[in-house]
Amino acid sequence: MRLCALALLGIATFTLTGPVRAQDTAAGLRAEIEALKQQVQSLERRLEAIEPTPPSQAATSSTVPVPPPSAPASTPSTQPSPTTSTTLASATQVPGVGQSVLPARDSVADPSSAASRVDSNAPPTDPELKGFFAIPNTDTMIRIGGYAKLDAIYDDTAVGDQDQFITAAIPVRGTPGTDVSNFNLHAKQTRFSFEARRPTSRGNLRFYLENDFFGSSDGYEFRLRHAYGQLGNTYAGYGYSAFMDADALPDTLDFEGPGSAAYLLVAGVHYTFPFAKGNSLTISVEDPETQLTLPEDQTSTNRMPDLAAAARMERDWGHLQLSGVVRRLSYIQDDSKSHDYGGGMSFTGSTSFGEQDLLLFGANWGEGIARYTTDIGGSGLDAAVDEDGDLRALTSYGGFFGYTHYWYANWRSNLVYGYLRLDDEDELLADDAFRSSQYAALNLIWSPAPSWTMGVELLYGQYEQQDRRDGDAFRLQGSLQYNFIK
Numbered sequence: 425m426r427l428c429a430l431a432l433l434g435i436a437t438f439t440l441t442g443p444v445r446a447q448d449t450a451a452g453l454r455a456e457i458e459a460l461k462q463q464v465q466s467l468e469r470r471l472e473a474i475e476p477t478p479p480s481q482a483a484t485s486s487t488v489p490v491p492p493p494s495a496p497a498s499t500p501s502t503q504p505s506p507t508t509s510t511t512l513a514s515a516t517q518v519p520g521v522g523q524s525v526l527p528a529r530d531s532v533a534d535p536s537s538a539a540s541r542v543d544s545n546a547p548p549t550d551p552e553l554k555g556f557f558a559i560p561n562t563d564t565m566i567r568i569g570g571y572a573k574l575d576a577i578y579d580d581t582a583v584g585d586q587d588q589f590i591t592a593a594i595p596v597r598g599t600p601g602t603d604v605s606n607f608n609l610h611a612k613q614t615r616f617s618f619e620a621r622r623p624t625s626r627g628n629l630r631f632y633l634e635n636d637f638f639g640s641s642d643g644y645e646f647r648l649r650h651a652y653g654q655l656g657n658t659y660a661g662y663g664y665s666a667f668m669d670a671d672a673l674p675d676t677l678d679f680e681g682p683g684s685a686a687y688l689l690v691a692g693v694h695y696t697f698p699f700a701k702g703n704s705l706t707i708s709v710e711d712p713e714t715q716l717t718l719p720e721d722q723t724s725t726n727r728m729p730d731l732a733a734a735a736r737m738e739r740d741w742g743h744l745q746l747s748g749v750v751r752r753l754s755y756i757q758d759d760s761k762s763h764d765y766g767g768g769m770s771f772t773g774s775t776s777f778g779e780q781d782l783l784l785f786g787a788n789w790g791e792g793i794a795r796y797t798t799d800i801g802g803s804g805l806d807a808a809v810d811e812d813g814d815l816r817a818l819t820s821y822g823g824f825f826g827y828t829h830y831w832y833a834n835w836r837s838n839l840v841y842g843y844l845r846l847d848d849e850d851e852l853l854a855d856d857a858f859r860s861s862q863y864a865a866l867n868l869i870w871s872p873a874p875s876w877t878m879g880v881e882l883l884y885g886q887y888e889q890q891d892r893r894d895g896d897a898f899r900l901q902g903s904l905q906y907n908f909i910k
Contacts, residue, residue, distance in 0.1 A: 518556050518565050520623035524548045525702045525738040527776045529828070530836065531675045532869065532877060532905060533613070537569075538650050539670040540659045542698045544621065544630040548671065555909030556621070563622045570616040570634075573905040575677070577608045583885070583897045587612055587638070588680040591861040591885035592799040596895040612637040612644060613679050627656025632663070638679075649689060659694035666694050666708035666732040667749045667796055672772035672784045674826025674840040675869075677881040677903040682842025682863040683799025684822030686747070686770045686788050690730075702738035707731075714753045715795045716815075717804035717854075722757045742775035742782075753792050753807045753815060764807055766792020766817040784826040792817030799844050799861050808852035818853075820846045824863070834872060840865040848890055855891035862886040875907040 524541075526548040536547040546553050556565040577586065582602035584593030587610050595602040617634040631653045639645030652661025664670055665688040673681055681687075692710035699705070712726040734747040747770040754763035768790015776782050788797070794805040797820060807817045824842030831837065842863040862885065869879035881901045888894040 518553045518621050519563070520628050521546055521553060521621065524551050525740060526671065526743055526774070527740060527782070529675075529782055530869075530871065531673075532573075532677055532879070532903070533673075533675075533679060533681075535664075535670040535673050538617070538632060538634055539664055540630075540652070540654050540694060540696075542657060542696050542704050544628040544654055550910075556619075564620055565622065566618070566620045567909065568616075568618060569909050571614065571905055571907040572611065573613045573615075573903060574609065574611050575613065575679075576902040577610075578900045579606045579608075580898055581605065583899060585641075586610075587641070589678045589863070589865075589883045589885060589899055589901075590680050590799065591683045591863050591887050592803065592858055594861075594885050594887040594895050594897050596887065596889060596893040598893075599895070602895075615649075617650075624655065628654075630654045657696040657698065659692075659696075662691045663689060665690050665692065665710055665749075665796065666706050666734050667747045667768075667770060669734075669745045669747065669770070669772035669786065671743060672745070672774055672786050674784050674824070674865075675828055675836075675838045675867075676826075676840055676865050677867055677869070677879050677901050678865060678883055678899075681798060682824035682826075682840060683797070683861045684788070684824045684842040684844035684863070685786055685798045686772075686796050687798045688796045688801065692729075692732075702743075704736050704738075706734045706736070708733065712751065713795060714751075714755065715802065715804050715806045716753075716755055716808070717857075718755060718809070722755055722809070724753075724755045725761070726752075727754055727763070728752045742773060744771075744773040746771055749790070749793060749796060751792055751806075753817060755809070755815060757813070760813060762809070762813055762815045764792065764815040764817045766790065766806060768793035768796070768820075780830045782828040784828070785824065787821075787823035789819075789821040791819050794818065794820055794846070797822070797844065799863075800846060800858055803858060805846060805853075805858060808848070808850075810850060810852055816850060816852060818846060818848065820844065835868070835870055837868050838865065853890050855889065856893075857890045858887075859890045859892070860888045874910045877903075877905040877907070879903055 522543060522545040524546045528551050529548050531549050534549050536549045555567045555569060558565055582595055582604060584590060584595060586608045613636055615634065615636045620631040622629050632650050634650040635646055635648050637644040637646060639647035650663040652659060652663045668686040668688060673685060690710050692708050694706055694708040696704050696706045710730040710732060712730045714724040714726055716724045730749060730751050732749040734745055736745045737743060749768055751766040752763060753766050754761060768788060770788040772786035774782065774784045792806045794800040794803060805818055807815050810816055822844035826838055826840045828836060828838050845860045846858050864884040865881055867879055867881035869877060871877045883899040886896040
């Protein structure tokens with residue numbers, strides 16, 4: 425096209441040479457040259473309209489802007505696009521899981537993570553559900569969790585249990601061999617957990633498995649803590665009783681905690697009815713076990729499951745839970761048998777005061793609920809047999825609180841107190857049977873990194889028998905803990 429334009433320019437110039445030479449002034453010559461340029465530009469525009477510009481030449485044409493060197497090339501690249509990167513990042517999030525309504529909190533033993541929740545929502549101690557990764561070509565997310573924890577324990581006198589501060593095990597005054605100090609190191613609280621989650625057409629599916637090493641008093645025997653599945657709001661397996669409230673348990677280095685708290689790991693089936701945001705009702709059918717102290721010719725029996733229910737309200741300031749349990753207690757001796765009904769209630773909760781203070785609390789009362797209470801669970805104190813061979817459920821009641829204060833973001837302290845009482849108005853129990861206990865703890869905990877926690881704790885316990893003999897003890901405990909995922 426440009427060759428044609430030059431040829432036309434030459435012909436026009438040759439044609440007009442004569443008139444140009446006839447001009448007498450240079451100004452006239454310049455005017456005629458300018459007119460020729462305009463004619464040539466007009467001819468070029470007409471030719472461009474008739475003959476389109478080839479792509480190879482259009483790329484170099486000055487009329488098309490050239491992208492700067494920093495602009496990305498339009499050709500395919502091996503680098504992932506921003507959309508792909510976003511997709512990969514979001515794939516590590518657990519789909520379909522709601523955030524916890526409760527305020528976020530820290531806990532050494534972290535009982536909240538194992539608790540079942542409405543729609544399998546995240547717990548307040550792990551609101552982001554960190555550490556999950558996807559199984560390729562599936563919707564299932566899995567996580568390997570837990571922690572390693574070393575406890576260093578010093579007792580000025582015998583406490584009864586070297587690994588946990590069980591106030592019901594404290595020897596009474598005058599017991600031989602108790603006036604001796606003891607130092608102990610153990611890692612039995614070390615814990616492993618496996619968790620799987622996936623969305624389904626029936627709601628979120630969660631499977632949870634957890635263990636620690638408190639299976640024996642003289643070694644590191646494996647102990648199962650949780651093994652359950654939850655689909656939507658239906659729970660089945662082994663874990664926390666619906667009667668207890670894991671979110672109300674205080675933050676202590678000692679693994680036992682206050683003896684008046686409701687605490688039981690049991691096989692059962694739960695169903696939760698969610699209502700307005702943060703409100704729910706859970707009903708549960710749980711494995712029964714009548715715990716009695718009987719002579720060899722008598723045996724406890726179980727003819728119906730324990731029935732439990734819990735009404736719960738959650739808000740951004742904390743939560744409240746009212747729980748109840750109904751039980752049938754029975755025993756047989758040869759051809760004779762007797763039974764009694766037991767039941768109780770528990771009121772628990774938490775409330776935050778700004779961002780630095782948190783109060784946890786609980787109170788319970790009942791007849792025949794020793795099995796569900798920390799200090800006297802497994803002690804055979806659900807009921808006792810009277811002189812006529814009739815079974816009588818025993819009354820127990822107590823309460824606790826735990827106050828947490830954050831000095832700084834990674835420094836916190838907890839003040840904990842609990843009281844438990846077991847009445848024996850008919851004097852059916854032995855003189856050395858449990859009557860009351862008190863538990864107190866004060867600690868300072870430092871978490872220099874999310875997965876690294878250390879602290880020191882002072883513990884005090886007091887125990888009283890039915891014959892009013894009592895004893896008390898102090899314990900100093902230091903702990904070092906490494907969380908696998910946090």
